Amino acid sequence: MSKQASIPVTDTNAASCCPPLAVQALSPADAADIAPLFKALSDPVRLRLMSMIASIDEACVCDLTGAFDVSAPTISHHLKVLREAGLIVGDRRATWVYYRADPDALRRLAALLQVHPD
Amino acid sequence: MSKQASIPVTDTNAASCCPPLAVQALSPADAADIAPLFKALSDPVRLRLMSMIASIDEACVCDLTGAFDVSAPTISHHLKVLREAGLIVGDRRATWVYYRADPDALRRLAALLQVHPD
DNA sequence: TTGCTGTTTCGATGTTTGTCGAATCAGCTC
């Protein structure tokens, strides 16, 4: 707890890492770290879940489930994928679970895809 | 005023469509259109291919193949996925094929993920 | 034409993934 001033180092964490794709090629390791984030957004149900959560402060699973044609376990599975990718965080309050987007995770991905306006 | 003066141009096209995720939730149809773009970037090999192509004007397949531990047919397959997603375009010149990134496709994706700086 | 090289397509294969119903867990209210 004393040494705080020094380097943030490791940063094994995904996608805070790199200059935009269009600026510098990714290392194999960075690509392996970041790909799961895109994979999390690569399913239509998950992508829409992500947008529903990100576009409001907080989304109750109870509201999300009804918006899709898939079962509640499936929604729960997709939320878990988004959660494990670090794109959303969940919070149980009483009977209900609320999800919230991590704006920084989205921002990092957006930055990665940025292209100078040319 | 539902009728715009002129045609809003079908825009069946992917991802030129929507406000950022964090602004408005995607429709099921839009999510289905856009998810394939993220899926194209969801494999580590493809993501790195994309970055190698986007970070230089033009990339020769002959140079790309050697940078990975997978076979030439596999690289070709991944390039096809990126191409069919509209992220890159290929151009055969003599014996060699060169790929080039579509900056607009990247920009649209980046815009979709954008979050206002808090 | 016959070769040679770079690239793509074809088939096959083992793995991953999206989905479900059933079971389980979490937390409320009788």
Next chain:
DNA sequence: GAGCTGATTCGACAAACATCGAAACAGCAA
């Protein structure tokens, strides 16, 4: 406690996917 509702985990299964080697294609050069 018992019972109820919301959410997750478990186990199973079909579909999709990444990968390979072999074959085919494209285009040059003897």
